[in-house]
Amino acid sequence: MSSKVIQAMYTDDDVLMSAVKRVRQENHHIEEVYTPFPVHGLDKAMGLEPTRLAITAFMYGCVGLSVAISMMYFIMIVDWPQNIGGKPSFSFLENMPAFVPIMFEMTVFFAAHLMVITFYMRSKLWPFKEAENPDPRTTDDHFLMEVSVHGDEEVLKALLLETGATEIKVTEKH
Template identity: 35%
Template sequence: MSNTKYILGHFEDPDVMMHGIEKLQENNIKIYDVYTPMPIHGIEDKLGIKRSRLPIAAFCFGTTGLLLGFSMIYYMLVYDWPMNIGGKPPFAMPDFVPVCFELTILFASYGMMFTFFYANHFFPGRAPRVMDLRATNDRFVIAIDAKTNPYPDKINSLLNEAGAIEILHNERKYVSYE
C-alpha cells in the first residue's frame, strides 16, 4: 500500500457514480477528483468546487480592449490628425463605438482562451494529464488520495457497495499516451 498514490473507482453510469460520491462523503472520505467523459450537471456543488474566476479575467481583458480602442481612436482622430468631416467635431462619440466594441470582444475572447489554456496546462507539446485513459471514453472515475485516506479496505468496500465495476490502486499520478 505504500506505493499506492490513488484509489480509482470506475463506474459505468453517472447516476451510480453520484451515489458513490454521496456514500464516500457520508463516511468522511475525501475525494481527490472525479473524471468523466462528459459534463455532469451538479457535480461541482456536490464536490465543493468553487466557482470559476474566468468571468473576472474576461471582464479585465474586455476592459483592456475597450480602453486600448478608445485611446487609439482618440489619439489618431483627435490629438494626432484631427479632421473636419462633414462639420462634425473630432471627438464624436458615436464614431468610437464600433471599434471599441470590436476590440472589447477581441481582447476578451483571446484573453479568456489564453487564461484557460494557462490555468489548465494546455501548452503545445505537453501530453494531457489523465488519471485513467478510459475516463475519456466511457468510464466515470472517482479518484481518492490514498495518502490522506489511510483505510483502503474501507474505501474498497464503500466503492463496491456504491456500484463500482472496477477498483484500481494507481501507483502513478497520471497516465501518459505513449
C-alpha cells in the same frame, strides 16, 4: 512524495454523482473525477470552490475598452483628425456614436483572447503536453473517480463498490 489513490470506474453519470456525494459524506478526499462530458452539478458535489474566471473576463474586457478608447482618441482626435461625413474631428464625445462599435469589438476581442490564454495557463495545457488521463475510456463512455487513501484501504474499496463502481484499481500518485 507519492501517495496511494484508488481509481473507481463508473459507467453512468447519475451513479457517479451519487457516489461522489456518498464518498464526500464519508469524509474521504476526492482527488479528481474524469468524465467524457461535463456533468452538471459535479463541481458542487465535489466541494470545489466557484471559479473566478468571470472576474478575469470582466477585467480583460475593461482593458480592451481602455485600449479602444485610447487608440481611437489618439488616432482620430490627436494624431490625424479627419472630416468624415461632416463629423467634427476635434471632439471625442461628439464622435462617440461612431466609436461605439469599435469599443464593443475591442472589448470582446481582448476578453476572448486573454481568457483563452488564461485558461490554458491555469489548466497547464501547453503545446505538445502529454495527456494526464489515467484511463482512455474516460474520453469515450466511462467515468473515473480518484480517491486518496487515508486509513483503511479495504473499507474504502468496499464503499466504492457499494456506490456502484464497476472496476477498482489502487495506484501510486506522484
